Amino acid sequence: MTDVIDEALKIAPGSRLDLLRAARPEVRRRTQSSYDALFDPPEEESLALGERFVVALRVAESSGSPGLAAHYRARLESLPVGAGEASWVAILRHVDRVTREPRALSAADLHALAAAGLDEATIVTLSQIVSFVAYQVRVAAALALLGEDA
Amino acid sequence: MSAHVTKAGFTTEVLDWAAWIKPVDLATASDEQLAVLEESGPHAKTSQYYHLLLHDAPVLRERTLLFNAIMYGPKGLPRADRELGATVESILNGCVYCTSVHARFYLQLAKRPATIEALFEHGLQAQLEPRERAIADFSAALARTPPAAGKAHVRALREAGFSDEDIADLVNAVAMFAWANRLMLTLGEPRATL
Numbered sequence: 332m333t334d335v336i337d338e339a340l341k342i343a344p345g346s347r348l349d350l351l352r353a354a355r356p357e358v359r360r361r362t363q364s365s366y367d368a369l370f371d372p373p374e375e376e377s378l379a380l381g382e383r384f385v386v387a388l389r390v391a392e393s394s395g396s397p398g399l400a401a402h403y404r405a406r407l408e409s410l411p412v413g414a415g416e417a418s419w420v421a422i423l424r425h426v427d428r429v430t431r432e433p434r435a436l437s438a439a440d441l442h443a444l445a446a447a448g449l450d451e452a453t454i455v456t457l458s459q460i461v462s463f464v465a466y467q468v469r470v471a472a473a474l475a476l477l478g479e480d481a
Numbered sequence: 482m483s484a485h486v487t488k489a490g491f492t493t494e495v496l497d498w499a500a501w502i503k504p505v506d507l508a509t510a511s512d513e514q515l516a517v518l519e520e521s522g523p524h525a526k527t528s529q530y531y532h533l534l535l536h537d538a539p540v541l542r543e544r545t546l547l548f549n550a551i552m553y554g555p556k557g558l559p560r561a562d563r564e565l566g567a568t569v570e571s572i573l574n575g576c577v578y579c580t581s582v583h584a585r586f587y588l589q590l591a592k593r594p595a596t597i598e599a600l601f602e603h604g605l606q607a608q609l610e611p612r613e614r615a616i617a618d619f620s621a622a623l624a625r626t627p628p629a630a631g632k633a634h635v636r637a638l639r640e641a642g643f644s645d646e647d648i649a650d651l652v653n654a655v656a657m658f659a660w661a662n663r664l665m666l667t668l669g670e671p672r673a674t675l
Contacts, residue, residue, distance in 0.1 A: 351646065355550070355557070355653065358550045358551055358653055364543045377537070393627070395628070428667075431626050436667040441501045441667075451503050452536040455533060456536070459534075459544070462664050469652065473630060473649075474652070479632065
C-alpha cells in the first residue's frame with residue numbers, strides 16, 4: 332500500500348520513524364485514507380483532479396514542504412493536459428488566505444467564490460483539500476524533525 | 482462541572498456555529514450522506530458544521546475517523562495534553578469556536594482553570610509550568626505557516642519527560658487542529674447558543 336507521508340519523507344521500513352508511526356496504526360491508516368478520499372475521489376462531482384493537485388501543490392509550497400510539493404507536482408504532471416475551467420485567480424487567492432491567515436476570512440470571501448462559479452460542494456471540497464494539506468505538512472515537518480536527532 | 486472561563490474574547494461556554502454557505506438539506510440528502518452523518522456521532526445530527534461538510538461525505542467520513550484516532554486513541558500522550566496543544570493552536574489562530582470546545586475538554590480533564598485563563602488573556606506570554614510551557618511553545622511553532630518547530634522545541638519536550646511517541650501524539654493533535662481551525666474559521670462563524 333502506498334503511503335504518501337512515508338514516500339515524501341523516504342521513511343524506510345523498520346526505520347525509527349517507521350516504528351514511531353507504527354505505534355499509531357489507525358492514525359497512519361486514516362491519514363492515507365483521507366488523502367485517498369480527496370485525491371482519488373470515487374467520482375469527481377466537484378473539483379476536477381487537476382484542480383485538486385494545483386491547490387494542494389500551492390499549500391505545500393507556501394507551507395515550506397518540498398517533499399509534499401514534489402509529490403503533488405508529480406501527480407499534477409502525470410495528468411493529461413486540459414483547459415482549466417474555474418476562475419484560478421479567485422481560487423488561488425482564497426487558498427493562500429486560508430493557508431496563511433484563516434482568521435481573516437469572512438462570509439464575503441465565500442460569496443466571491445460562488446460568484447466565480449463554485450457551488451457549495453466545490454467550496455467544501457476546496458476547503459477540505461487546503462485544510463488536509465495543512466495537516467499533512469505539519470505531520471511531515473515534525474516527523475522530519477524527530478528523525479533528525481535520534 | 483467546573484466553572485467556565487471567559488476572557489479576552491475567548492470562552493469555555495458552549496457555542497453554536499453558523500455556516501456562511503448553504504449546508505446539505507437533510508430532507509434531500511443521499512443515503513451515503515445520511516449514513517456518514519449517522520457515523521459522525523449524536524452531536525453531528527443538529528450541527529450546521531457537519532451538515533455543511535456532508536457536501537463531501539467520503540472526506541468527512543475519513544476525517545472523523547482520523548480525528549477520533551488522534552484525539553481519543555488509547556495510551557500514549559494523556560488526553561489533557563492533546564487538548565492543551567489543540568487549545569493553544571486554536572487561540573493563536575483566533576478560532577473562538579474550536580477554543581471553546583477544546584479548552585472546555587482540557588478543563589474537564591486537567592482541572593486547571595488558571596492555565597486556560599492565562600492562555601486566553603496572554604496567549605504564549607502566559608506564565609506556565611515547565612511541562613505546559615514545552616507543550617505550548619511546540620504547538621505554537623508547529624501551528625505557524627510554514628511550520629517553525631525546531632530542535633530546541635523537541636529538546637524542551639524531552640526534558641519535560643515526554644517520549645518520542647508522546648511527542649508524535651502531540652504532533653498529530655496540532656496537525657489535526659491546523660485542519661479543524663481552517664474549516665471552522667473559513668466556512669462559518671461562532672454564535673452564542675440560544
